[in-house]
Amino acid sequence: MRLLLRNATIIDGTGAEAEAGDVLLEDDHIAELGATTLAPDEVIDARGLVVTPGFIDVHSHSDFTLPGDPEARAKVMQGVTSEVVGNCGLGLFPSNETVERFYALLSPMLFGEPGGGCFRDIDAYRARLEERGVSVNVVPLVPHGNVRCQAMGLAERAARPDEIARMRDSVDTNMRQGAFGLSTGLVYAPGAFADTEEIVELAKVSAAHGGIYASHMRDEGSRLVQSVEETLRIGREAKIPVQISHHKAADRWNWGKVETTLAMVDRARAEGLDVHSDVYPYTAGSTVLSAMFLPLWAFEGSQDRLLERLRDPKVREQIVEGSKERMMKLATLPGVLDRIVPKRLILPFVLFELSRLVVVSSLKNQQQYEGMTLREIAKARKQKLYDMLLDLLVEEELAIAAIAHVMSEDDVQRVMAHDATMIGTDGFPQREGKPHPRAFGTYARVIEHYVRERRLFGIETAIHKMTGMVAKKLGLRDRGVLRAGAKADVVVLDAARVKDRATYASPKNHPEGIVHVFVNGVHTVKNGKHTGARGGRVLHRAG
Incomplete structure (x- = not known):
């Protein structure tokens, strides 16, 4: 089976400038390019179109x-x-x-x-x-x-x-x-x-x-x-x-x-x-919500163990502290300020910014939250940010994807x-x-x-x-x-x-x-x- 793309603008993928010509496809390969000699079984007029x-x-x-x-x-x-x-x-x-x-x-x-x-x-x-x-x-x-x-x-x-x-x-x-x-x-x-x-x-x-x-x-x-x-x-x-x-x-x-x-x-x-x-x-960007916020040690063992940790009040406190330490590493101030300003002072601003920029894109059960920022979800649930995050992860069995601007x-x-x-x-x-x-x-x-x-x-x-x-x-x-x-x-x-x-x-x-x-x-x-x-x-x- 031969198919001819006639009168095309050809961009060949090498970075070379576009050229006018024909492209002849035969079965699973390109048979001819530019000027063609073989008779086609089908012709598509590609005038005004680009072939790449x-x-x-x-x-x-x-x-x-x-x-x-x-x-x-x-x-x-x-x-x-x-x-x-x-x-x-x-x-x-x-x-x-x-x-x-x-x-x-x-x-x-x-x-x-x-x-x-x-x-x-x-x-x-x-x-x-x-x-x-x-x-x-x-x-x-x-x-x-x-x-x-x-x-x-x-x-x-x-x-x-x-x-x-x-x-x-x-x-x-x-x-x-x-x-x-x-x-x-x-x-x-x-x-x-x-x-x-x-x-x-x-x-x-x-x-x-x-x-x-x-x-x-x-x-x-x-x-x-x-x-x-x-x-x-x-x-x-x-x-x-x-x-x-x-x-x-x-x-x-x-x-x-x-x-x-x-x-x-x-x-x-x-x-x-x-x-x-x-x-x-x-x-x-986009990834699962747990990967954005939770400390790595919380994932050790299995996902079942992660859910157990999220349900345990004492371990939850450790997870929140580990997450805050991770968030503080994200914050860098210009010049000497980065060395002398305690990161704990910057943390509230980091968390506020992230709560504005992270949008939940899919959940397993509570689809009413899709398209909402973390801040909007926390406000709707009348919860503080981390209480909302950890509760929602448990409720959704971790099945939350998010988009971060x-x-x-x-x-x-x-x-x-x-x-x-x-x-x-x-x-x-x-x-x-x-x-x-x-x-x-x-x-x-x-x-x-x-x-x-x-x-x-x-x-x-x-x-x-x-x-x-x-x-x-x-x-x-x-x-x-x-x-x-x-x-x-x-x-x-x-x-x-x-x-x-x-x-x-x-x-x-x-x-x-x-x-x-x-x-x-x-x-x-x-x-x-x-x-x-x-x-x-x-x-x-x-x-």
Whole structure:
């Protein structure tokens, strides 16, 4: 089957300037580009439209949703043809009974509903998705949190040599099954309990298979610089390409620090380290509410133990004190004031600010609170902030997701415009509540807001950050660029009409202006509507 996209404006994903020409798709690959000679079976007139490679979501959490949502409409409808999953050290594979128990409790925290179960390894996950079919290509990373939980549960301590050996074996097995690298979530249990040496040892296994190291670092706030230093150190010692996940500076007191951390990236690249960042085009992040406020020690053992602690009045007092200590670390004053002003004096202002900026996006039971700030919920319940927080976590069995408006627009633009930054959503389209709009609108927002309106960079650069740069980082040799012989992951869009329709108040809206999407040559979005096709694959790292 040959399909000709005629009279198109071609942006090939390399960053090169757009050119006029035709694109001929034959079965699952691109047969000809520019001037075509082969006779087509079908012709689409692409006059006035732009043809690009399919977008590769370099930072996705859709591994949690794809088993139950294989058509991946939130992503495909915005032009995504491949999703990198297993990010932030979390994912549905690999697993054993300990990991299964962990995610049986974690999935409701993420989704407010039971999850789809875990898979022993990537092969089992691949078999499940390909048995039912999937509308996007899936690019798996090995989540460190799962690997650690397999070996030692949620123990809050350094790993023993025998446990390191078991973790290395698990990473090796999943890399042999086609994983593209190792990811960490060093702010979440159990990954947060690992020391740097443990991560280096596991990253070496990924490096031996040609994989990358992607990290949600230990701190994106007051210790952002130190966290980037650790990430670069892991890259150097393991001799592995590095990806800094959702590079940002959280909380007003830390705005501007990305100038320092981006300079660190530049120096590391000049020294020969292959290091990139990814970013989503929003000034708000999203995670589970418990991870925002509770001290790490409260998560040790299991989620059941966490609930027990939250119900125990004496332990609750210790949790509140631990949380306040954590919040005080977020506050940094300029210059010498940071050393001489007691942080306890600043704490009320920190908590007041956070209560204004954190919005609950989904709950398991009390949906009337969705879309409300923590301050508004506390006022409605006539409770003090911490009493409300801990009571609500118990009532909802921890199943509360929240959106935090804690980033600077200047920082977002600075990171996005950096030469070594890729675009990703960091999103999963949860079925309940109001998810972060990034899961539905990221790519349209970049084109509409940052290319057309802000003129932060040209559309060729934007497409490169969404496609060719990502493919090269991952080692995807036959995707991410338009060239003869490459896989036919292709987007046809109206660059002047692309419009992001996903908002915080109403996030589950697909964008306008994405006209056609082909996944491995399969027409998956046709004239702006999902066809129901499932032409995706779970990809296997080459070599």
